[in-house]
Amino acid sequence: MDIPYTVHPRADTGLYNAKVGIWLFLASEVMLFGALFSSYILLRVGAPDGTWPHSVLNIPLGTLNTIVLISSSITVVLAWASLKLNNFARYRVIQSITLLCSLIFLVIKSFEYRDKFAHYQVVQKDGKYVDGHLTGSVYLDADKKTREEHGFRGLSFTEGPKGAQKKFTLESVTVNGFEAKSLAEINNPKVGVHHEHKDFKIAAAQIKKIGNYGPWHNTYMAIYFTLTGLHALHVIGGALVIGYIWGPGAAMWKTDPERYINRVEVSGLFWHFVDLVWIFLFPVLYLL
Amino acid sequence: MSLKALHIVFVTASVVLAAVVAFWGFSNYMTPEGTRTDLTYGIASVASGLALLVYGRYFLKKLKKISYL
Known part of the structure; x- marks a missing residue:
């Protein structure tokens, strides 16, 4: 048919x-x-x-x-x-x-x-924001040896074979971007002052919140x-x-x-x- | 509705988009923070809108015999 x-x-x-x-x-x-x-x-x-x-x-x-x-x-x-x-x-x-x-x-x-x-946004403990691209981060192991990473792997991470895992804790992050006093300054850049882009090295102790511009941002x-x-x-x-x-x-x-x-x-x-x-x-x- | 009819709707929507981008570019240029890039956007959008209008006319002429259904 x-x-x-x-x-x-x-x-x-x-x-x-x-x-x-x-x-x-x-x-x-x-x-x-x-x-x-x-x-x-x-x-x-x-x-x-x-x-x-x-x-x-x-x-x-x-x-x-x-x-x-x-x-x-x-x-x-x-x-x-x-x-x-x-x-x-x-x-x-x-x-x-x-x-x-x-x-x-x-x-x-x-x-x-x-x-x-x-693209990351860092909220610092003094209330200021740093907004820009993360260029690197530094982690410390239990022996205080430093390890540099190109990206951000969280506030801490563990690595190595089972039974001999090493814990790395964030020491600092480097962000190429600008500093702002408020979210409004970041969200509407033309209203705020001109932001000069430069590298900011932020110590982990100074970080209140850090996250990238993923869907969760x-x-x-x-x-x-x-x-x-x-x-x-x-x-x-x-x-x-x-x-x-x-x-x-x-x-x-x-x-x-x-x-x-x-x-x-x-x-x-x-x-x-x-x-x-x-x-x-x-x-x-x-x-x- | 045939592809011909939807294409005409599409070209019309593209011309409207070019007008919106042109308005956005020129209005940004008029503000104190306006840059040359904003002006370039405005001019390029007007040119694109005109090019799309010319293309739309050519398309209608070329596909005269094809049905709108």
């Missing part, structure tokens, strides 16, 4: 099955991202004055990623148009640019994430990682589907070209949705 409308559209709706399916799926996606955007708005509106961070993210990298994604949407539609004009070779070239764009986007995003995990970082992480997963998913249709799935072009064009269109619809989400995310998270 043949399933009807897998290739040609139904006369009354003008749609083939896969198109109905992708739009139903995208409707559920709108609800998912809509709920997260609503959460963002409520969290931001409810934040006390001066506590919502600004200029925490790297705007040039975010802009570059926006350009990359807009370009990928253009190439995805041009690739589909090439198939419509029966030019498979052109489709292959243009769609490979889409895949390259998705890869560039993910690489840039991973650099941004890595930067946030190396504050509400803003939590919603930032949730929204951009979910979006990145969609980029990975979309790239995998487009890559499959472009590579192993391309055999269908010879056996059932109309159905193949439909597949490319449906994957392009998903890709456009993912890019539209980013067009909302970029100004909301990076600029406003």
Whole structure:
């Protein structure tokens, strides 16, 4: 038994099955991202004055990623148009640019994430803050021998084989950044005075609290990682589907070209949705 | 809605984004702390918005025969 409308559209709706399916799926996606955007708005509106961070993210990298994604949407539609004009070779070239764009986007995003995990905020016992990138830390073992680390391994850690484990306790950390008197000064740098970046060596005895800008840092970082992480997963998913249709799935072009064009269109619809989400995310998270 | 129709929505959204970034860049430049980078953002965004409008027109012309459904 043949399933009807897998290739040609139904006369009354003008749609083939896969198109109905992708739009139903995208409707559920709108609800998912809509709920997260609503959460963002409520969290931001409810934040006390001066506590919502600004200029925490790297705007040039975010802009570059926006350009990359807009370009990928253009190439995805041009690739589909090439198939419509029966030019498979052109489709292959243009769609490979889409895949390259998705890869560039993910690489840039991973650099941004890595930067946030190396970005630390230290609250000192005198009430002052030091905000910047951790360049190193020094630990002491039981014999008071020092050991230098490139990263931060907690206030203490143990190492070595079972039975002969050594305990290392934090002695100091070095942060390349600036000192601030309040959180508001860090969260809204343009309101505060100009901060000169330099190395700060902070003794462990002076540290009240230390932590990086991971999702646990504050509400803003939590919603930032949730929204951009979910979006990145969609980029990975979309790239995998487009890559499959472009590579192993391309055999269908010879056996059932109309159905193949439909597949490319449906994957392009998903890709456009993912890019539209980013067009909302970029100004909301990076600029406003 | 076909890919053609969604692409037009997408290009429109991109033009609006370019306008928002341009406004952000120019308004930052007008403040006492404004820098040349802010001005560059403003100008580049206006240029990008115009380029997207030209592309949108080209796209509509090129895909005239393809349905919006």
